Each structure stands twice: as structure tokens, then as C-alpha cells.
Amino acid sequence: MQARRIARELALLSISQLPAKQERLQAQQLQSIVLAAVRTLTTELHDLLETASAELKRSSDRLLSSETRSTDLQSAKVMVNESIDLTQTAINRLGAAVELPEFIQLANQQEVRAYAMELLSNVQTHREEIDRRLGEAIVSWQVNRLPRIDRDILRIALTEMLFLGVPDRIAINEAVELAKRYSGEEGYRFINGVLRRVSNQAKDEPLVETE
Numbered sequence: 001m002q003a004r005r006i007a008r009e010l011a012l013l014s015i016s017q018l019p020a021k022q023e024r025l026q027a028q029q030l031q032s033i034v035l036a037a038v039r040t041l042t043t044e045l046h047d048l049l050e051t052a053s054a055e056l057k058r059s060s061d062r063l064l065s066s067e068t069r070s071t072d073l074q075s076a077k078v079m080v081n082e083s084i085d086l087t088q089t090a091i092n093r094l095g096a097a098v099e100l101p102e103f104i105q106l107a108n109q110q111e112v113r114a115y116a117m118e119l120l121s122n123v124q125t126h127r128e129e130i131d132r133r134l135g136e137a138i139v140s141w142q143v144n145r146l147p148r149i150d151r152d153i154l155r156i157a158l159t160e161m162l163f164l165g166v167p168d169r170i171a172i173n174e175a176v177e178l179a180k181r182y183s184g185e186e187g188y189r190f191i192n193g194v195l196r197r198v199s200n201q202a203k204d205e206p207l208v209e210t211e
Contacts, residue, residue, distance in 0.1 A: 003109065003111050003112050003115065004115055004174075005174065005177075006112050007111075007112045007113075007114075007115035007116040007119065008116075008119065008156055008174055008178060009178065009181075010034060010037055010112065010113070010116040011116045011119040011120050011123075011156055012149075012152055012153060012156060012178060012182065013037040013040065014033045014034050014036070014037040014116065014120055015120060015123060015152045015155070015156070016148065016152065017033045017036060017037075018033065018120060018123070018124050019124075033120065034113055034116050034117060034120070052091075055086045055087075055089055056086070056087065058086050059082075059083045059084075059086035059087045060083075062079050062080075062082045062083040062086065063079070063080065063083040065079050118164070119156055119159055119160070119164075122159045122163045122164065123155050123156065123159050126159065126162070126163055127155070129162070130155050130158045130159060130162070131143045131155075133158055133162070133198055133201075134151075134154055134155075134158065134194065134198070136198075136201065137194050137195075137197040137198045137201060138194055147183070147187070149179075149182050149183050149187070150179065150183055150187050150190065150191060153175050153178050153179055153182070153183065153191055154175070154191060154194060154195065156175065156178075157171045157172065157174070157175035157191075157195055158171075158195075158198060160174075161195075161198070161199065161202075162202075168195075168199040168202075171195070172192065172195045172196065172199065175191055175192075175195055176188045176191060176192050179191045179192075
């Protein structure tokens with residue numbers, strides 16, 4: 001996993017903890033916010049493992065019931081199918097849990113935290129400008145009415161595009177990947193469209209001549 005990709009995800013998990021006021025954040029505040037996100041991930045890992053364990057236990061119980069308590073073939077099939085579904089769900093949870101330790105380890109690296117804090121600081125400092133740009137690109141919708149996760153992904157992407165010198169193409173692609181992980185099919189398509197409109201609008205803006 002690339003350091004900046006981890007940093008973007010860490011910033012996304014932290015952004016909801018930013019204070020509502022637009023004053024400049026202190027470094028210590030940012031560190032505390034990012035640390036809280038890492039701790040949340042650690043808790044999530046434990047919860048995933050516990051839930052998967054419980055689902056495997058339920059699966060085993062349903063499979064045993066199909067052998068000892070079913071009164072006919074049809075009821076046995078139902079119990080076996082329920083057992084399979086529970087096992088598949090548990091496997092999916094374990095698959096997600098496998099990725100978290102690496103993410104948590106990388107999130108603790110200095111370069112990852114530093115870029116996450118740079119993202120958060122710039123989102124907070126330039127939020128009015130970022131939201132103004134989003135409002136111009138969103139057709140018949142208001143920024144504050146967007147789903148929170150979509151709005152936060154868009155803010156991070158615009159921060160990179162407008163204030164951190166990240167090429168539009170890279171910022172858009174990374175935002176789409178975040179949306180696929182946290183939002184869904186409609187979410188990532190929407191985010192892709194909005195960011196491409198922002199990028200196109202920026203290219204159409206007249207250059208300001210300097211004396």
C-alpha cells in the first residue's frame with residue numbers, strides 16, 4: 001500500500017472529528033484526531049474478529065441441527081444453506097480483518113501521519129473555498145445535503161487538486177478508489193463526475209495577468 005493512499009484513508013476516517021469553526025488547527029489537535037482514528041481501526045479489527053467467530057459458531061450450530069433436528073430433507077437443506085451463508089459472511093469479515101493490521105501499522109508511520117495531517121489542516125483552512133467549488137460543480141444539489149462520506153471524499157480530493165499540487169487525474173482516481181471502499185457504486189460514479197467537472201471548470205478559468 002502506498003503511503004499517501006493510506007494517508008488519504010486515514011484523513012477520511014479523521015475528518016468528521018475536525019471542529020466546526022474554521023480557525024487553524026494546532027498540530028497537537030491534529031495528532032490527537034489522527035491517533036483517535038487509528039485507535040478506532042484497532043477496535044474495528046477486534047470487533048470484526050469477534051463477529052466472525054460468533055458467525056462461525058452459529059454456522060456450526062445450524063449444520064449440526066440439520067443432522068440432528070431436521071424432520072425432513074427440505075428443512076435440512078434450509079439449515080445447511082443458512083450454515084453456508086453464515087460461513088461466507090464470516091469469511092468476508094475475516095478478509096476485511098486481514099487488511100487492517102497492515103493498514104494500522106502503516107498508519108503509524110511518520111510520513112503517513114504527516115500527510116494525513118496536512119490534508120486535514122488544508123481541508124479545515126480552505127473549507128469555504130472547497131465547498132464553493134463543489135457547489136459550482138454539483139448540479140441541482142447542495143454540498144451540505146450530500147452523504148457525509150461522499151462530501152468528505154470530495155473535500156479531500158479538492159484539497160489535493162487545489163492546494164497540494166496533486167495532478168487532477170491522480171486526485172480523482174484516488175477519490176474514486178476511496179468511494180469504492182466506503183461509499184458504493186453510485187457514490188463513486190457521482191464523485192468521479194463532480195471532480196471531473198471541477199477539473200474542467202478550473203481549466204476554463206481565465207488566467208490572471210500579473211504586472
